Amino acid sequence: MKTKAQYRHLIFSLIILLVFYKAEANIHKVCSTCPFQTIAEAVDKAQENDVIFVEDGTYVEHEILIDKPLTLKTKNAIVDGDNQGEIFVIKADNVTLDGFTLINVGTSYIRDYAAIRVRESKHFTIQNNTIKNLFFGIYIEKSKTGKILNNKIYGKAVSEYNSGNGIQLWYSDDIEIADNYVEKVRDGIYLEFSNNCTISDNISKNNVRYGLHFMFSNNDLVQNCSYISNGAGVAIMFSKSMKMLNNTFADNWGSAAYGVLLKEVNDTELSYNTFKNNTTGINIEGSNRVVYKHNDFISNGWAINSRGANYQNEVNYNNFLNNSFDLVYSGRMNSNNFNSNFWSSYTGYDLDKDGVGDVPYRPVKLFSYVVNKTPEAIIFLRSLFVDLIDFSEKVSPVFTPDNLMDETPSMKKIKHDTN
Amino acid sequence: MLKILKYSFYDLIKSRWSYIYLLFYLLLSFVLLFLNNDIGKAVITLMNVIIILVPLIGTIFGIMYYYDSKEFTELLLALPLKRSSIFLGQYLGVSLSLSMSLIIGLGIPFISYGLFQSAVIFDFIQLIVVGSFLTFIFTALSYNIGLMNENKIKGFGFSILVWLFLAVIYDGIFLSVLMIFGDYPLETVTLVGTIFNPIDLARILILLKLDISALLGYTGAVFKSFFGGASGSFLAMGILFIWAVLPIWLIKYKASKKNF
DSSP states (O other), rough: OOHHHHHHHHHHHHHHHHHHHOOOOOEEEEETTTTTSHHHHHHHHTTTTTTEEEEESEEEHHHHHEESSOOOSSSOOEEEEEEEEEEOEEEESOOOOEEEEEEEOOOOOSOOEEEEESSSSSEEEEEEESSSOOOOOOOOOEEEEEEEEEEEEEEESSSSTTOSEEEEEEEEEOOOSOOOEEEESSSEEEEEOSSSOEESOOOEESSEEEEEEEESSSOOEEESSSSOOOOEEEEEEESSSSSSOEEEEEEOOOOTOOOEEEEEEOOOESOOOOOEEOEEEEESSSOOOOOSSSEEESOOOOEEEEOOOBBEEEEEEEEEESSSEEEOOOOOOOOOOOOSSSSOOOOOOOTTTBBBBBOBOOOOOHHHHHHHHHHGGGGGGGHHHHHHHHHHHHHHHSSSOTOOOOOOOSSSSOOTTOO | OHHHHHHHHHHHHHSSSHHHHHHHHHHHHHHHHHOOHHHHHHHHHHHHHHHHHHHHHHHHHHHHHHHHHHHHHHHHHSSSSHHHHHHHHHHHHHHHHHHHHHHHEEEEEEHTTTTSTTTTHHHHHHHHHHHHHHHHHHHHHHHHHHHHHHHHHHHHHHHHHHHHHHIIIIHHHHHHHHHHHHTTTOHHHHHHHHTHHHHHHHHHHHHHHHHGGGHHHHHHHHHHHHHHSSHHHHHHHHHHHHHHHHHHHHHHHHHHOOEE
């Protein structure tokens, strides 16, 4: 049942829509010989829903405040912030920013200067922009239902304390982030208190801290992204009901590098991802009811490091191929399930030929158990003694957790698209 | 001394075992490189083999050659030659020929797979240098054992035991110590502990050069800061050098004192 007020609201918006439909959008051009020579001037003089087309050239401007619905377009214009501060500040709904190259955002230790800041706005579209020499790239705060598409962000960050993030969302919901490329910033993409966002087909490379970072964000979807050579590929902290599908985490290599870092994450799904050449594939801490299925762990130092306080997690139908350690595990079993995976170091047999190994596989090697207790013991990595004790432990397990095993290990590499 | 060195060297070069040893390394590295074309990975796998096998071969070859050439040695002793030059010449002949087999056996396959164009050339050189050091160290140790034991069986047994101790048992004791004293900061202890075992030292030196060193975590960082720089490399090489020189000096000392 719709109330009268709602009907009134509907009619009102219809009228508004009609009015706007009739009003034709004007196109304003900006260039050195045009009526408007600066973007700020054009924005100031334009009517709502107008289009501003910026001709090619370099514009030295900063703090361009967009406070009405506008479309700003360009082919190859460069906006130089001259290290003074922010470049575009959007404080209105329905703003589109298309095709700009933004350079020289100011660095400040007091304010988070961003090349593009969106504040309390809806339905914005930021696309095809290139941002170089930045502090923060695209900073969205308290906004909703926007799109950030096909932007390229090239930072020069060296250390964490004096660098900003590529794309940052703060208290922003229903944002679509797709086809972006971010490199050499602190966090490639950072979401804080942001729910129901879709992050797809992005590439985050060579970032100082994380490729993608979630804090207190729920119900977000990450798919088809690549995270390469970051401090950690994806860090999810204090979040729940996330989904990560079909992502690639590769070469996140260093003494404290991870493919995925989970801390206090609940009811989340990680499936069909590839973890390759990471120091640690997935680092899990205090996370419950997380499902890991159909992932490939290839040539990682540690495929999964479960650091304890993890309950009811399911690790099934994954391929563990040539990792130095498949699993490091602290604490009790806590109803975590490791069945039906393929382990490349499994040496059991399958007499009844049903594709399931007849001998359970114990993914925790004695050495990884020892290292977990005495971290210094890692210096025996690849020594003959360690190979010997691992072998003897495999034959007759004494120390490794008794019930931590894959009872139905697969004999063949699992093909993810069929089963 | 040079004459005896030359004689021993050519004697061994002509022997079947040097060829088998050389052939083994040739085959091993060709197969490794054939199975995966990644030279970096092949270096890691080779490291595993070299750390265990080079000391073992050095030990067995050394003791075998000592007992084998005993009669010839006694003949030489009757001549007006310095004792030290007889034994050191023989020892150097053995270790040089073994090192040569190692260098050629690993060198040819890697060079033919484009070692000079790859980034791991320094890792490979380090592998070769460390391997040669291990040869010298373990041959010297076994020569000492030979000089101390007239009984061949005893000598063989002892030298195998020394190898077993340094390759396996030492690590076992060391690991137990680390586990027992796990509550204390152990970085310095581990550092000192590795210095006293040439096999451990060699393994860690090579590990630190490879990107697998990221797995070593905090302890690895301590090691890296100690052995990582140029001075650290020199220090480590110096320690290996001392490991080689001490037994050689002992050969000289023992040889001059021994009654034949």
